[in-house]
Amino acid sequence: TASEGWVYMTGTQALVRLPIQQRLRDEAAGLNTGGYISGYRGSPLGRYDIELWRAAAELKQHNIVFRPGLNTGGYISGYRGSPLGRYDIELWRAGRELKQHNIVFRPGLNEDLAATAIWGAQQVNNFPAATVDGVFGIWYGKGPGVDRSADALRHANFTGVSPKGGALALAGDDHGAKSSTAVNFSDTLFIAVGMPVIYPSNTQELLDFGLHGLAMSRFSGCWVGMKVVTDVAEGGGTVYVGPDLPEIVVPQRPSNPPHGVWARTIDAPVAQEERLYQHKLPAALAYARANNLNRIIDDSEGARIGVVAAGKAWQDLLQTLGNLGADDEGAALGLRLLKVGMVWPLDPVIVRDFARGLDLIVVIEEKRPLLEDQIRSILYGEAKAPRIVGKYFDGLPFDLSPGAAAIPNFGEITPELVAGVLVKAISRHDPNCGLSAPEAPGAALSNRPAPMRSPGFCAGCPHNRSTPVPEGSRALAGIGCHWMATLVNPNQTATASHMGGEGAMWLGQQPFTKQDHVFANIGDGTYAHSGSLAIRQAIAADVPITYKILFNGFVSMTGGQPIEGGMTPVQILSELVAEGVTKLALVADDPERYAGVPLPPGVSLRHRDTMDATQREFREYKGVSVILYDQPCATERRRLRKRGKWADPAKRTFINAQVCEGCGDCGRVSNCMAIEPLETEFGRKRRINQSSCNKDFSCTDGFCPSFVTVHGGSLRKPEATAPLTQYLPPVPEPILPAIGERFSVLVAGIGGSGVVTISQTLAVAAYLDGLFSSNLDLTGLSQKYGAVTAHVRIAREPDALHATRIAAGEADALIGCDLIVAAGDEALSKLKRGKTSAVISADLTPTADFARNPNWSVDEDLLIERLKNALGDKALILDAQRLAAALMGDPIASNMFMLGAAWQRGLVPIQREAIERAIELNGVAIDANKQAFEWGRRAGHDPMSVETLVGYDEPAAEPPSLDALIERRVMHLTDYRDAAYATRYRALVERVRAAEKSAGMGEALTTAVARAYHKLLAAKDEWEVARLFASPDFQKALAHEFEGDYKLHFHIGAWPFARL
Incomplete structure (x- = not known):
């Protein structure tokens, strides 16, 4: 809401600010306009609608309407979809602000109907009852939504816009198909319907280009497409805002057909086509030229090599140049750089100016050779035209011969890939340049593959x-x-x-x-x-x-x-x-x-x-x-219960571990992620993670008598730990790390556990501390228990921040909130031995495979080995979930606990006061999060003091020796029946032990017999199940998790007869 100065915002929030900023500019110019926002959500614009709803009041105040594709007014419309999947969420959140600015937000029933509504909004002034001078419209949709809306977009663009309205189409492109069933590349579809295409490279340009896009639309009469990729929409950064920014120059119109270039009530199709290609698109080019949307960034004296890039690829290029030692944007390498803001149609004037005197042009772009083909076409026939390297080299696509250079037309590109292509291209042109691509960090990985944390259905998901x-x-x-x-x-x-x-x-x-x-x-x-x-x-x-x-x-x-x-x-x-x-x-x-x-x-x-x-x-x-x-959706039901908007039954599920045989049938029937393994001295059992349980109760349908439901009472809260700190020595303030040019923090964890909250906290705290930051939250489907990584970059100057994604070997710090994700190949690729320091949570949370595979296991030693190979001795390993649960009553506090530990270890270059203020601004569980942060600090400073305070009361998974294993089972069988029964057990085990010893075979066979024979003798019939439920151990386990007045409902009666 700041009117001028530096502010932090996410990419989606920048898109929410966009219509408000446009409305304020119109008011300053004396225009009575409205705004209409509609579309359909989808990652990376998945939260846009939520943020628009939040700003609804302010939008309305500025005559801006956000509707899901159903009506007219100042209009924002579309349909959700990654990477715009949360755009509508952000719009809802901005509900008050939108309403104040007379901006209407109506999410679309689908994308093409939303586009049609905005098409109609551009014609409101062609009829006498209009109440505004014009309506600017913002349509949004994921790549597939762009595809399905081609007909509507073509008709709308051929029709045109209002001279005081304008239409901007936001296309959320998921280049890596991280949350899509097909990769997206909306540029070519926009081109097919004749829409100019602009491509912002960061959060700042998301706001600036959006305003330019609406101004270009008004001037040219075109709808303007704006490509928004995951790294921009789902990231964030420090942005400079002002009432007159960006400066907009209205150029001389290159041509003006009769009755202008704007929307008409009655029009002929061929006349529309002629007007679009003969007048409107040339006007868009004139606007782009007058407003420097395409810029020659550096023109080194005597430069013979030029590099062209746009959007995300531009940030990757800048990151690459920095890694190659050319932090002055190419001057040290003798390069001339062209940053393209409008990727179609490409301005031939600036291309010819850029190419003059060059011998070689390298084009860095994702997917199709859009810029490359246009540059080739523009320079074709020119005297002394430079050679061009991009998708093609020496006339062949993807020439993989030694020294060849090519940018693939599939997948995503990275600074490492750009560096390889750039070095090869320049070296082939000038063998004496002395360039070599930085070597990828050699994180010594085990030959055995690390387990994957794949997404899965939430606990209790219907x-x-x-x-x-x-x-x-x-x-x-x-x-x-x-x-x-x-x-x-x-x-x-x-x-x-x-x-x-x-x-x-x-x-x-x-x-x-x-x-x-x-x-x-x-x-x-x-x-x-x-x-x-x-x-x-x-x-x-x-x-x-x-x-x-x-x-x-x-x-x-x-x-x-x-x-x-x-x-x-x-x-x-x-x-x-x-x-x-x-x-x-x-x-x-x-x-x-x-x-x-x-x-x-x-x-x-x-x-x-x-x-x-x-x-x-x-x-x-x-x-x-x-x-x-x-x-109902289990996760949404859980959220509403926390807000008191959904009935919360006083009922929970509990497993008697003594009765449980670890068969996994409960997981088979429920596929529930809240069922977790419990390793005991009698083998693997099951337990319910009460923190993640969503009270679906499907697990009780399993073929097992070990389940009870606890009616009444509540989960036991841990004894208040905050007062204990007054008896503990104070935690000293750490020495914060030097930022250097930039400082990169990688947060790795599980979707839905608060990793994004940590990322946002760090980014906002950096802004509050007077620093500049960018962050990128790579979630995809990972909000469903899968892997999620957050990339946070901090600098003292905004120009030091380029690519939002941390490059290979570039992480200064790793906050590993989950051991499996932190030790995975993706996270390890960002680490560099001797450079990266880390705080790692050692708790092993099962993956989605556990629900289907009762014998699922992970080699914890392998994961630790992988991390130590990559980090050396610069890692602190904590049982963060166990400690947070004991101290705070909920393992969900472990991520903020980890942030506190990382800060205390000098892994975060931000003042503590700024982090605490960022926690307050987030507005969720403020006191609990501050307390978790402080306990994390103490664990980071003195881990043993926190371990000692908490203690360790879980049963030992393995007896310390074979003798102890046998004695424990002898005791159990004595209780099970009598001493004679136990003696029978001991006699057989000892005979096997003696035979094994005489054969010099060790103790493996005896151990196996001791376990298996005990299991055979201690059959769990109805009498034994009843005995185990009546045992003091069961009562103790219940009291450990529950308190208050509660009653138990035993599910023995339904078993096994319900299955017969």
Whole structure:
């Protein structure tokens, strides 16, 4: 909200500030405009709508409307999708501010309808009832949304815009397909519909180019496309803002057709095309030239080599030049640099000026040779034209011969790749240049691969119950969280379609296969977006298919936004009955909530426990059938419970570890990530992580009597630890590390555990400390228990910050909040022995594989070895989750605990007061987070003092010796039956031990016999289960986790008879 000066903001927040800044500029110019924002969320613009909603009031005050693609006004519209997946969230958060500025934000039902609404907003002044001078519109959508909206965008761009309105289209491109089913490259589609394309390279340009884009749109009459990639949208940085920034120059118009270049009520298609290509696009070029969107950055005297880049590639290039020792942007290497801001159409004037006198031009760009081809075309036929290296070298694409240079047209590019290409190209041109690419850090990795932390369904996720299909059936996947069913059971669920095409693949397969039926998963958000048409298509084709509509009430993939249209399950089913579906079922986790609710004819109401039987019944039906599975999103339900907006049952699940046999059936039936391994002296058991449990209770359906549900009471809170600090010696202030040119901190952890919070805290704290920062949160699907890394870069000057992503070997500090992620190849590639210091959490949180593999294990020694090979002795390893849980009552505090430890160890170059203030500004659990930070400081200073204070009360997983192992089992069998029974056990074990000793074989066989024979003798019949539930050990375990007045519900009665 600052009007002028340096401020920190994320990329998505910059896009929220954009319409407000535009409205303020219009007011200063005496214009009465409105704003209209619409689109559809999706990473990397997944939170844009949420931030717009937050700013709704301020937007309205400035006559800016954000609507999900449904109406007119000052308009922001579109549809969510990575990397714009949270744009709508940020817009919601900015709700008050948007409202104040008369800005309307309406998220789109889908992308093309949102674009059509903004198309209409540009024509409001062609009719007499308009209340504003013009409406500027902002459309947003993920790459696939751009693809599906080509028709609407073409029509809208050919029609044009209002002279006091303008239209900006934000395309969220996920170049690495980290959270997409296909890679995105929206440039070529924008070009196909005749839209100028601008490409910001950082957060500052996201704001500046956005304002330029709207001004260019007004001047030229074109819609303007702005490409937004993950590293920009999902990053953040320190930005300079001002009421008159950026300076906008309105140039001389190169040509002016009759009646101008703007939108008309009645127009002919060929006349529109002529106006676009003969007048509007030349005007856009004139605007770009007058406002220096394309700039020759450095023109070294006598330069013979030029380098061209745009957007993210430009930041990668600057990072590369710094790594090569040319921090003055190429002058030390004798280079001339061209930074392209408008990538299409490329200005021929600046290209010719740039190329004059050069022998070689190297083009650094992602994906297709967009700039390269334009440069070749512009310079073709020029006298003494330079050679060009990019995707092609010596006339061949991807020439891999020695010394060749080529930028791949797939995947993402990195500074390391750019360095290799640049050095090869320059060295081939000038063999005496003396350049060599920096060697990648040799982090000595083990020959054995490290385990991967793949994403999985959240604890208690409804998709754990709704996506499995009966044996012998298969399902087609769709877009949404439920797509991860292809990871959980790829033999059952596969072949995901584009959004809205769910199930349509079967129409092409069905005539040519012996299989007579499939299931198709479709989310409620997708159904509203476009998926209902796929069902209508199946009805028209009359094919045997069962659509499972997975109704959870939120768009959970991108942040939990409400679904546009807000249809209820009954309304959806009524619509489908009207469409002609005759076999339908409503399956719910709580059918009682439909008591008294009239259901459409032919719809049966069933409990989720009947899901398998229901699917078996429906797969025999010879037409289109529908099962609507209704269960709220577990994560959103948890968030609402914390805010007191959702009923929180006084009920929790608990496992009696003595009864548990570690078979894993509870995980098999529930696929729940809250079930974790518990290593005991009697082998691996199971426990419930109460911090992550979302109270779905599916685990109690397992074939096991060890489960109880605890009714009433509450989780035991740890004894207050804050007063203890007054009896402990004070923690000294550390010596903060020197920043140098820049300081890079890598945070590695698990999605959903607060890694992004740590990243944001550091970035904001750096700003509060008078420093400059950038940060990038690489999440993808990792918010679902997968790996997430946050890249935070800090500098004293803004010009020292280039690429937001930390390059190989460039991390100064690693905060490893999860051992598996920290020891993975991606994190290790950023470390450099002798340079990087680290604080690592040694707690082993199981991966999603554990729910499906009861014998899942990780070699902790291997992970530690990998880290030590990369870090040497510059690492502190802590049991952060265990310590945080003991001190704070919740392991979720471990990440802030880790930040405190890292700061105390001198791994963070920011003053403590700034970090504490950033925690306050975040506004969530302020006191708890400050306390966790302080305990982390103490652990960083004196780990043993904190360990001693906490103690270690978990049972030992392994007895210290074979004798101890035998004696413990003798005691157990004595309690189990009697001393004679125990003597029988001891006698056999001792005979084996004697035989093994005489054979000189060690103790491995005896150990195995001691374990297995005990397990055989201590069979857990109903009497033994009852004895173990009555034992003091069980009561002690309960009291360790719960307090207050509670009662137990035993699930023994349902076992095993419920399975018979």
